[in-house]
Amino acid sequence: MQKYECPLCGYIYDPTLGDPGNGIIPGTPFAELAGSWSCPDCGADKEDFEPAE
Amino acid sequence: MSTCPDIPGADSPYRALPISDHVYWVGAVDWALRDFHGYATERGTTYNAFLILADKVTLIDTVKRPFADEMFARIASVIDPAKIDVIVSDHSEMDHSGCLPDVLARAPHAALYASPNGVKALTDHFHLAHPILAVKDGEQIDLGNMALTCLETRMLHWPDSMVSYLDADRILFTNDAFGMHYATAERFADDLDPAILYHEAKNYFANILTPYAGLVLKVLDRLQGLALPMDIIAPDHGPLWREDTESILGWYTEWAEQCPTTKALIVYDTMWGSTEKMARALAEGLAAGGAQPKLIPLSGSHRSDVALELLDAGALLVGSPTLNNNLFPTVADVLYYLKGLRKQNLIGLAFGSCGWGGEAVTQVQELLTAMKVEQVVDPLKIKYVPTGDVLARCVALGTQIAETLRARTQEHNDAEV
Numbered sequence A: 001m002q003k004y005e006c007p008l009c010g011y012i013y014d015p016t017l018g019d020p021g022n023g024i025i026p027g028t029p030f031a032e033l034a035g036s037w038s039c040p041d042c043g044a045d046k047e048d049f050e051p052a053e
Numbered sequence B: 001m002s003t004c005p006d007i008p009g010a011d012s013p014y015r016a017l018p019i020s021d022h023v024y025w026v027g028a029v030d031w032a033l034r035d036f037h038g039y040a041t042e043r044g045t046t047y048n049a050f051l052i053l054a055d056k057v058t059l060i061d062t063v064k065r066p067f068a069d070e071m072f073a074r075i076a077s078v079i080d081p082a083k084i085d086v087i088v089s090d091h092s093e094m095d096h097s098g099c100l101p102d103v104l105a106r107a108p109h110a111a112l113y114a115s116p117n118g119v120k121a122l123t124d125h126f127h128l129a130h131p132i133l134a135v136k137d138g139e140q141i142d143l144g145n146m147a148l149t150c151l152e153t154r155m156l157h158w159p160d161s162m163v164s165y166l167d168a169d170r171i172l173f174t175n176d177a178f179g180m181h182y183a184t185a186e187r188f189a190d191d192l193d194p195a196i197l198y199h200e201a202k203n204y205f206a207n208i209l210t211p212y213a214g215l216v217l218k219v220l221d222r223l224q225g226l227a228l229p230m231d232i233i234a235p236d237h238g239p240l241w242r243e244d245t246e247s248i249l250g251w252y253t254e255w256a257e258q259c260p261t262t263k264a265l266i267v268y269d270t271m272w273g274s275t276e277k278m279a280r281a282l283a284e285g286l287a288a289g290g291a292q293p294k295l296i297p298l299s300g301s302h303r304s305d306v307a308l309e310l311l312d313a314g315a316l317l318v319g320s321p322t323l324n325n326n327l328f329p330t331v332a333d334v335l336y337y338l339k340g341l342r343k344q345n346l347i348g349l350a351f352g353s354c355g356w357g358g359e360a361v362t363q364v365q366e367l368l369t370a371m372k373v374e375q376v377v378d379p380l381k382i383k384y385v386p387t388g389d390v391l392a393r394c395v396a397l398g399t400q401i402a403e404t405l406r407a408r409t410q411e412h413n414d415a416e417v
Helices: B065-076 B100-106 B116-126 B194-226 B245-257 B274-288 B303-310 B329-341 B359-370 B388-416
Strands: B023-025 B028-030 B045-047 B050-052 B058-060 B086-089 B111-114 B132-134 B140-142 B147-152 B162-166 B171-173 B232-234 B263-268 B292-297 B315-319 B347-354 B380-383
Touching (some): B065 B100, B100 B116, B111 B116, B194 B245, B232 B245, B263 B274, B274 B347, B274 B380, B274 B388, B303 B329, B315 B329, B315 B359, B329 B359, B347 B359, B347 B388, B359 B380, B380 B388
Parallel strands (some): B058 B086, B086 B111, B263 B292, B263 B315
Antiparallel strands (some): B028 B045, B140 B147, B147 B162
Protein backbone atom coordinates (compact mmCIF):
# COMPACT_ATOMS: atom_id res chain seq x y z
CA MET A 1 0.00 0.00 0.00
CA GLN A 2 1.13 3.51 -0.82
CA LYS A 3 2.85 5.44 1.98
CA TYR A 4 2.35 9.20 2.35
CA GLU A 5 4.81 11.77 3.67
CA CYS A 6 4.19 14.94 5.64
CA PRO A 7 5.79 17.79 3.69
CA LEU A 8 6.33 19.80 6.87
CA CYS A 9 8.08 17.46 9.26
CA GLY A 10 8.89 14.32 7.26
CA TYR A 11 6.53 11.94 9.12
CA ILE A 12 5.60 8.95 6.96
CA TYR A 13 2.09 7.49 7.13
CA ASP A 14 2.57 3.75 6.62
CA PRO A 15 -0.82 2.02 6.11
CA THR A 16 0.60 -1.27 7.41
CA LEU A 17 1.25 0.46 10.75
CA GLY A 18 -1.72 2.86 10.82
CA ASP A 19 -1.69 5.57 13.49
CA PRO A 20 -2.74 3.69 16.65
CA GLY A 21 -2.18 6.77 18.84
CA ASN A 22 -5.12 8.37 17.02
CA GLY A 23 -7.28 5.29 16.70
CA ILE A 24 -6.19 4.35 13.17
CA ILE A 25 -5.77 0.59 13.06
CA PRO A 26 -2.98 -1.11 11.05
CA GLY A 27 -4.05 -1.80 7.48
CA THR A 28 -5.96 1.47 6.98
CA PRO A 29 -5.19 2.95 3.53
CA PHE A 30 -4.37 6.67 3.48
CA ALA A 31 -7.49 7.35 1.40
CA GLU A 32 -9.70 5.99 4.17
CA LEU A 33 -8.37 8.41 6.80
CA ALA A 34 -10.93 11.05 7.75
CA GLY A 35 -10.43 14.51 6.28
CA SER A 36 -9.94 15.77 9.81
CA TRP A 37 -6.98 13.42 10.40
CA SER A 38 -3.74 15.37 10.76
CA CYS A 39 -0.05 14.60 11.06
CA PRO A 40 0.51 13.06 14.52
CA ASP A 41 3.92 14.75 14.80
CA CYS A 42 3.32 18.31 13.60
CA GLY A 43 -0.41 18.65 12.98
CA ALA A 44 -0.21 19.25 9.20
CA ASP A 45 -3.51 18.68 7.38
CA LYS A 46 -4.18 15.38 5.61
CA GLU A 47 -4.62 17.21 2.31
CA ASP A 48 -1.04 18.48 2.48
CA PHE A 49 0.43 14.95 2.49
CA GLU A 50 2.21 13.69 -0.60
CA PRO A 51 2.82 10.12 -1.83
CA ALA A 52 6.18 8.93 -0.45
CA GLU A 53 8.79 7.74 -2.92
CA MET B 1 14.26 19.33 39.26
CA SER B 2 16.56 21.72 41.04
CA THR B 3 15.16 24.28 43.42
CA CYS B 4 13.59 27.45 42.15
CA PRO B 5 15.99 30.40 42.17
CA ASP B 6 15.37 33.05 44.81
CA ILE B 7 13.91 36.30 43.60
CA PRO B 8 16.87 38.68 43.34
CA GLY B 9 16.84 41.67 45.65
CA ALA B 10 16.61 45.34 44.82
CA ASP B 11 20.38 45.41 44.46
CA SER B 12 20.18 43.27 41.32
CA PRO B 13 21.62 45.04 38.26
CA TYR B 14 18.81 43.78 36.03
CA ARG B 15 15.81 45.99 35.28
CA ALA B 16 12.81 45.63 32.96
CA LEU B 17 12.77 47.83 29.89
CA PRO B 18 9.43 49.37 28.80
CA ILE B 19 8.85 48.85 25.07
CA SER B 20 5.27 50.16 24.77
CA ASP B 21 2.40 51.44 26.92
CA HIS B 22 1.76 48.10 28.63
CA VAL B 23 4.71 45.89 27.76
CA TYR B 24 8.16 45.42 29.32
CA TRP B 25 11.09 43.43 27.95
CA VAL B 26 12.16 41.06 30.74
CA GLY B 27 14.55 38.78 28.85
CA ALA B 28 18.24 37.95 29.18
CA VAL B 29 21.37 38.79 27.19
CA ASP B 30 23.71 35.86 26.57
CA TRP B 31 26.93 37.62 25.56
CA ALA B 32 28.98 34.42 25.79
CA LEU B 33 27.04 32.01 23.59
CA ARG B 34 29.21 30.75 20.72
CA ASP B 35 27.40 27.56 19.75
CA PHE B 36 23.64 27.12 19.37
CA HIS B 37 23.06 23.41 18.74
CA GLY B 38 25.74 23.35 16.08
CA TYR B 39 25.21 26.86 14.67
CA ALA B 40 28.14 29.20 15.37
CA THR B 41 26.90 32.33 17.15
CA GLU B 42 29.86 34.67 17.13
CA ARG B 43 27.80 37.61 18.39
CA GLY B 44 26.05 35.78 21.25
CA THR B 45 22.27 36.02 21.56
CA THR B 46 19.35 37.24 23.65
CA TYR B 47 16.38 35.31 25.01
CA ASN B 48 13.47 37.73 24.89
CA ALA B 49 10.59 37.44 27.34
CA PHE B 50 7.80 39.99 27.66
CA LEU B 51 5.66 41.14 30.57
CA ILE B 52 2.25 42.65 29.77
CA LEU B 53 0.75 44.77 32.52
CA ALA B 54 -2.86 44.05 31.61
CA ASP B 55 -5.66 43.43 34.13
CA LYS B 56 -4.32 39.90 33.99
CA VAL B 57 -0.55 40.23 34.31
CA THR B 58 0.91 38.18 31.47
CA LEU B 59 4.32 36.74 30.67
CA ILE B 60 5.11 35.79 27.08
CA ASP B 61 7.82 33.12 26.94
CA THR B 62 10.73 32.82 29.35
CA VAL B 63 14.51 32.49 28.98
CA LYS B 64 17.11 29.71 28.94
CA ARG B 65 17.23 28.30 32.43
CA PRO B 66 20.73 29.46 33.48
CA PHE B 67 19.39 33.01 33.00
CA ALA B 68 16.40 32.58 35.34
CA ASP B 69 17.84 35.04 37.88
CA GLU B 70 18.18 37.73 35.26
CA MET B 71 14.58 37.30 34.05
CA PHE B 72 13.09 37.18 37.56
CA ALA B 73 15.05 40.30 38.56
CA ARG B 74 13.73 42.20 35.55
CA ILE B 75 10.16 41.07 36.29
CA ALA B 76 10.57 41.93 39.99
CA SER B 77 11.71 45.45 39.07
CA VAL B 78 8.13 46.01 37.82
CA ILE B 79 5.88 43.63 39.72
CA ASP B 80 6.05 40.71 42.14
CA PRO B 81 6.37 37.58 39.91
CA ALA B 82 3.77 35.89 42.13
CA LYS B 83 1.21 38.27 40.56
CA ILE B 84 1.59 36.77 37.08
CA ASP B 85 -1.89 35.55 36.04
CA VAL B 86 -1.25 34.29 32.52
CA ILE B 87 1.77 32.67 30.88
CA VAL B 88 1.85 32.21 27.12
CA SER B 89 4.37 29.82 25.59
CA ASP B 90 4.77 30.70 21.92
CA HIS B 91 7.53 28.11 21.44
CA SER B 92 8.46 25.01 23.47
CA GLU B 93 12.21 25.00 22.78
CA MET B 94 14.09 25.20 26.05
CA ASP B 95 15.79 28.53 25.42
CA HIS B 96 12.26 29.97 25.74
CA SER B 97 10.42 27.47 27.90
CA GLY B 98 13.27 26.61 30.27
CA CYS B 99 11.99 28.72 33.16
CA LEU B 100 8.29 27.80 32.88
CA PRO B 101 8.45 25.45 35.89
CA ASP B 102 10.17 28.21 37.91
CA VAL B 103 7.51 30.76 36.96
CA LEU B 104 4.75 28.30 37.89
CA ALA B 105 6.48 27.69 41.22
CA ARG B 106 6.37 31.46 41.86
CA ALA B 107 2.86 31.96 40.46
CA PRO B 108 1.05 28.65 41.04
CA HIS B 109 -2.37 30.11 40.21
CA ALA B 110 -1.26 31.30 36.74
CA ALA B 111 -2.94 29.91 33.62
CA LEU B 112 -0.40 28.48 31.18
CA TYR B 113 -1.36 28.61 27.49
CA ALA B 114 0.26 27.06 24.43
CA SER B 115 -0.82 25.91 20.96
CA PRO B 116 -2.34 22.38 20.80
CA ASN B 117 1.03 21.05 19.64
CA GLY B 118 2.70 23.18 22.32
CA VAL B 119 0.63 21.47 25.00
CA LYS B 120 2.02 18.11 23.83
CA ALA B 121 5.59 19.40 23.57
CA LEU B 122 5.60 21.14 26.96
CA THR B 123 4.08 18.02 28.54
CA ASP B 124 6.87 15.89 27.09
CA HIS B 125 9.51 18.41 28.22
CA PHE B 126 8.49 19.19 31.79
CA HIS B 127 5.98 16.51 32.89
CA LEU B 128 4.17 19.18 34.92
CA ALA B 129 1.30 18.58 37.28
CA HIS B 130 0.07 22.08 36.36
CA PRO B 131 -2.55 22.04 33.55
CA ILE B 132 -1.56 23.48 30.17
CA LEU B 133 -4.40 25.09 28.23
CA ALA B 134 -4.55 24.76 24.44
CA VAL B 135 -5.23 27.92 22.47
CA LYS B 136 -6.22 27.16 18.91
CA ASP B 137 -5.38 29.06 15.77
CA GLY B 138 -7.13 32.43 15.75
CA GLU B 139 -8.38 32.19 19.34
CA GLN B 140 -7.99 35.01 21.82
CA ILE B 141 -6.74 34.94 25.38
CA ASP B 142 -8.71 37.42 27.46
CA LEU B 143 -6.40 39.60 29.55
CA GLY B 144 -9.27 41.70 30.97
CA ASN B 145 -8.73 45.14 29.49
CA MET B 146 -7.05 43.77 26.35
CA ALA B 147 -6.70 40.53 24.42
CA LEU B 148 -3.94 38.45 22.92
CA THR B 149 -4.75 36.75 19.59
CA CYS B 150 -2.83 33.55 18.88
CA LEU B 151 -1.98 32.30 15.38
CA GLU B 152 -0.40 28.90 14.88
CA THR B 153 2.76 28.86 12.76
CA ARG B 154 3.37 25.11 12.74
CA MET B 155 6.89 24.07 11.78
CA LEU B 156 8.16 27.64 11.93
CA HIS B 157 10.20 26.14 13.17
CA TRP B 158 8.76 23.51 15.53
CA PRO B 159 5.29 21.89 15.47
CA ASP B 160 4.28 23.98 18.50
CA SER B 161 5.30 27.41 17.17
CA MET B 162 2.75 30.20 17.30
CA VAL B 163 2.74 33.99 17.22
CA SER B 164 0.59 36.22 19.40
CA TYR B 165 -0.76 39.68 18.75
CA LEU B 166 -1.51 42.29 21.40
CA ASP B 167 -4.11 44.59 19.89
CA ALA B 168 -3.82 47.27 22.59
CA ASP B 169 -0.16 48.02 21.81
CA ARG B 170 -0.09 46.70 18.22
CA ILE B 171 2.74 44.25 18.95
CA LEU B 172 3.24 40.93 17.18
CA PHE B 173 5.22 38.50 19.34
CA THR B 174 6.77 36.12 16.83
CA ASN B 175 8.80 33.56 18.83
CA ASP B 176 11.84 32.61 16.69
CA ALA B 177 10.57 34.15 13.43
CA PHE B 178 12.23 37.46 12.47
CA GLY B 179 14.87 36.91 15.17
CA MET B 180 18.64 36.63 15.14
CA HIS B 181 21.48 35.62 17.42
CA TYR B 182 22.89 39.03 18.33
CA ALA B 183 23.65 40.08 21.90
CA THR B 184 23.34 43.83 22.32
CA ALA B 185 22.62 46.34 25.04
CA GLU B 186 20.18 48.03 22.64
CA ARG B 187 16.72 46.47 22.42
CA PHE B 188 15.54 47.99 19.14
CA ALA B 189 16.88 47.24 15.67
CA ASP B 190 16.77 50.89 14.60
CA ASP B 191 19.51 51.64 17.14
CA LEU B 192 21.86 49.13 15.50
CA ASP B 193 24.01 48.83 12.35
CA PRO B 194 21.70 47.74 9.49
CA ALA B 195 24.49 45.75 7.81
CA ILE B 196 24.95 43.58 10.91
CA LEU B 197 21.18 43.19 11.28
CA TYR B 198 20.90 42.00 7.68
CA HIS B 199 23.80 39.61 8.12
CA GLU B 200 22.61 38.06 11.37
CA ALA B 201 18.93 37.88 10.39
CA LYS B 202 19.98 36.13 7.17
CA ASN B 203 22.30 33.85 9.13
CA TYR B 204 19.39 32.89 11.39
CA PHE B 205 17.04 32.28 8.46
CA ALA B 206 19.68 30.21 6.64
CA ASN B 207 20.45 27.98 9.60
CA ILE B 208 17.00 27.63 11.18
CA LEU B 209 14.26 28.40 8.65
CA THR B 210 15.55 27.26 5.23
CA PRO B 211 13.78 23.85 5.44
CA TYR B 212 10.48 25.64 5.98
CA ALA B 213 10.87 28.43 3.43
CA GLY B 214 7.60 27.49 1.71
CA LEU B 215 5.74 27.85 5.00
CA VAL B 216 7.40 31.23 5.61
CA LEU B 217 5.84 32.50 2.38
CA LYS B 218 2.40 31.23 3.47
CA VAL B 219 2.69 32.96 6.85
CA LEU B 220 3.85 36.20 5.22
CA ASP B 221 0.82 36.01 2.90
CA ARG B 222 -1.47 35.40 5.86
CA LEU B 223 -0.03 38.34 7.80
CA GLN B 224 -0.42 40.57 4.78
CA GLY B 225 -4.05 39.44 4.44
CA LEU B 226 -4.78 40.09 8.11
CA ALA B 227 -3.24 43.57 7.79
CA LEU B 228 -2.63 43.79 11.52
CA PRO B 229 -1.25 47.20 12.44
CA MET B 230 2.22 46.39 13.73
CA ASP B 231 4.07 49.04 15.70
CA ILE B 232 6.52 46.43 16.96
CA ILE B 233 7.54 42.96 15.79
CA ALA B 234 8.98 41.28 18.85
CA PRO B 235 10.96 38.07 18.20
CA ASP B 236 12.40 35.85 20.93
CA HIS B 237 16.05 36.42 19.88
CA GLY B 238 17.88 39.64 19.09
CA PRO B 239 16.55 43.17 18.68
CA LEU B 240 12.89 44.17 18.25
CA TRP B 241 11.68 45.75 15.01
CA ARG B 242 10.00 49.13 15.46
CA GLU B 243 10.62 51.75 12.78
CA ASP B 244 11.59 49.15 10.22
CA THR B 245 9.11 46.27 10.34
CA GLU B 246 8.85 46.42 6.54
CA SER B 247 12.55 45.70 6.04
CA ILE B 248 12.59 42.42 7.97
CA LEU B 249 9.33 41.32 6.27
CA GLY B 250 10.88 42.15 2.88
CA TRP B 251 14.08 40.27 3.67
CA TYR B 252 12.08 37.20 4.70
CA THR B 253 10.22 37.25 1.39
CA GLU B 254 13.51 37.51 -0.51
CA TRP B 255 15.15 34.64 1.40
CA ALA B 256 12.10 32.38 1.40
CA GLU B 257 11.59 32.63 -2.36
CA GLN B 258 15.01 31.03 -3.02
CA CYS B 259 15.08 32.33 -6.59
CA PRO B 260 17.86 31.01 -8.85
CA THR B 261 21.01 33.18 -8.79
CA THR B 262 24.38 33.07 -10.51
CA LYS B 263 26.31 32.74 -7.26
CA ALA B 264 28.25 29.45 -7.16
CA LEU B 265 29.54 28.06 -3.89
CA ILE B 266 32.59 25.80 -4.03
CA VAL B 267 32.86 23.96 -0.74
CA TYR B 268 35.93 21.77 -0.33
CA ASP B 269 38.66 20.40 1.83
CA THR B 270 42.03 19.14 0.72
CA MET B 271 44.77 16.78 1.97
CA TRP B 272 47.78 17.63 -0.18
CA GLY B 273 46.44 20.55 -2.20
CA SER B 274 45.09 18.67 -5.23
CA THR B 275 41.35 19.02 -4.55
CA GLU B 276 42.05 22.68 -3.80
CA LYS B 277 43.74 23.14 -7.19
CA MET B 278 40.63 21.71 -8.82
CA ALA B 279 38.42 24.04 -6.75
CA ARG B 280 40.43 27.09 -7.80
CA ALA B 281 40.33 26.10 -11.48
CA LEU B 282 36.56 25.56 -11.28
CA ALA B 283 36.24 29.07 -9.81
CA GLU B 284 38.18 30.53 -12.75
CA GLY B 285 35.85 28.79 -15.17
CA LEU B 286 32.73 29.89 -13.28
CA ALA B 287 33.89 33.52 -13.27
CA ALA B 288 34.79 33.36 -16.99
CA GLY B 289 31.30 32.05 -17.69
CA GLY B 290 29.64 34.95 -15.86
CA ALA B 291 28.88 33.36 -12.47
CA GLN B 292 30.04 34.64 -9.09
CA PRO B 293 32.12 31.86 -7.52
CA LYS B 294 32.91 31.78 -3.83
CA LEU B 295 35.35 29.25 -2.40
CA ILE B 296 34.82 27.95 1.10
CA PRO B 297 37.78 25.97 2.45
CA LEU B 298 36.37 23.74 5.16
CA SER B 299 39.67 23.65 7.03
CA GLY B 300 38.74 27.06 8.42
CA SER B 301 34.99 27.41 7.97
CA HIS B 302 32.07 26.48 10.18
CA ARG B 303 29.11 24.51 8.81
CA SER B 304 26.72 27.33 9.66
CA ASP B 305 28.81 29.82 7.65
CA VAL B 306 28.40 27.50 4.67
CA ALA B 307 24.63 27.44 5.24
CA LEU B 308 24.58 31.24 5.27
CA GLU B 309 26.49 31.47 1.99
CA LEU B 310 24.29 28.82 0.38
CA LEU B 311 21.04 30.68 1.06
CA ASP B 312 21.43 32.98 -1.95
CA ALA B 313 23.51 30.63 -4.13
CA GLY B 314 22.37 28.92 -7.32
CA ALA B 315 25.07 26.24 -7.42
CA LEU B 316 26.82 24.01 -4.91
CA LEU B 317 30.07 22.39 -6.00
CA VAL B 318 31.56 20.05 -3.43
CA GLY B 319 35.12 18.76 -3.46
CA SER B 320 36.38 16.02 -1.17
CA PRO B 321 39.58 14.04 -0.95
CA THR B 322 39.11 10.35 -0.13
CA LEU B 323 40.35 9.46 3.34
CA ASN B 324 40.44 5.75 4.15
CA ASN B 325 37.83 5.03 1.46
CA ASN B 326 35.43 7.67 2.78
CA LEU B 327 34.41 11.31 2.65
CA PHE B 328 36.80 13.73 4.29
CA PRO B 329 35.30 14.34 7.78
CA THR B 330 34.78 18.09 7.36
CA VAL B 331 32.95 17.51 4.07
CA ALA B 332 30.74 14.83 5.65
CA ASP B 333 29.87 17.22 8.49
CA VAL B 334 28.81 20.02 6.17
CA LEU B 335 26.95 17.85 3.67
CA TYR B 336 24.83 16.17 6.33
CA TYR B 337 24.07 19.57 7.85
CA LEU B 338 23.10 21.05 4.47
CA LYS B 339 21.01 17.98 3.60
CA GLY B 340 18.77 18.75 6.56
CA LEU B 341 18.36 22.38 5.48
CA ARG B 342 16.78 21.34 2.13
CA LYS B 343 17.81 24.39 0.10
CA GLN B 344 15.85 24.47 -3.17
CA ASN B 345 16.79 25.31 -6.76
CA LEU B 346 20.43 24.22 -6.76
CA ILE B 347 22.61 22.75 -9.46
CA GLY B 348 25.90 21.14 -8.49
CA LEU B 349 29.00 19.06 -9.03
CA ALA B 350 30.94 16.46 -7.05
CA PHE B 351 34.70 16.52 -7.51
CA GLY B 352 37.93 15.53 -5.82
CA SER B 353 41.35 13.99 -5.98
CA CYS B 354 42.23 10.62 -4.49
CA GLY B 355 45.16 8.23 -4.30
CA TRP B 356 43.13 5.04 -4.68
CA GLY B 357 39.50 4.05 -4.22
CA GLY B 358 38.05 7.53 -4.72
CA GLU B 359 34.84 6.63 -2.90
CA ALA B 360 34.43 10.18 -1.56
CA VAL B 361 33.44 11.67 -4.92
CA THR B 362 30.75 9.03 -5.38
CA GLN B 363 29.54 9.66 -1.83
CA VAL B 364 29.35 13.41 -2.50
CA GLN B 365 27.43 12.69 -5.71
CA GLU B 366 24.96 10.49 -3.83
CA LEU B 367 24.45 13.07 -1.10
CA LEU B 368 23.90 15.86 -3.64
CA THR B 369 21.34 13.63 -5.37
CA ALA B 370 19.60 13.01 -2.04
CA MET B 371 19.57 16.80 -1.53
CA LYS B 372 17.84 17.14 -4.95
CA VAL B 373 20.79 19.14 -6.28
CA GLU B 374 20.64 18.80 -10.06
CA GLN B 375 24.02 17.65 -11.34
CA VAL B 376 24.28 19.03 -14.85
CA VAL B 377 27.76 17.58 -15.46
CA ASP B 378 29.27 14.24 -14.42
CA PRO B 379 31.37 14.05 -11.25
CA LEU B 380 35.08 14.74 -11.69
CA LYS B 381 37.43 12.35 -9.94
CA ILE B 382 41.18 12.33 -10.53
CA LYS B 383 44.22 10.46 -9.18
CA TYR B 384 46.79 12.31 -7.09
CA VAL B 385 47.98 15.66 -8.54
CA PRO B 386 46.00 17.34 -11.34
CA THR B 387 47.77 17.87 -14.67
CA GLY B 388 47.35 20.96 -16.81
CA ASP B 389 44.78 19.04 -18.86
CA VAL B 390 42.76 18.25 -15.73
CA LEU B 391 42.79 21.88 -14.64
CA ALA B 392 41.69 22.95 -18.13
CA ARG B 393 38.83 20.44 -17.81
CA CYS B 394 37.91 22.05 -14.46
CA VAL B 395 37.86 25.49 -16.07
CA ALA B 396 35.62 24.17 -18.87
CA LEU B 397 33.25 22.51 -16.40
CA GLY B 398 33.08 25.73 -14.37
CA THR B 399 32.19 27.68 -17.49
CA GLN B 400 29.54 25.13 -18.45
CA ILE B 401 27.96 25.34 -14.98
CA ALA B 402 28.04 29.16 -15.15
CA GLU B 403 26.22 29.10 -18.46
CA THR B 404 23.55 26.80 -17.01
CA LEU B 405 23.17 29.13 -14.02
CA ARG B 406 22.79 32.18 -16.23
CA ALA B 407 20.21 30.42 -18.40
CA ARG B 408 18.19 29.33 -15.36
CA THR B 409 18.34 32.79 -13.82
CA GLN B 410 17.31 34.38 -17.11
CA GLU B 411 14.44 31.92 -17.50
CA HIS B 412 13.25 32.72 -13.98
CA ASN B 413 13.50 36.48 -14.52
CA ASP B 414 11.61 36.24 -17.83
CA ALA B 415 8.84 34.26 -16.12
CA GLU B 416 8.60 36.93 -13.41
CA VAL B 417 8.09 39.78 -15.90
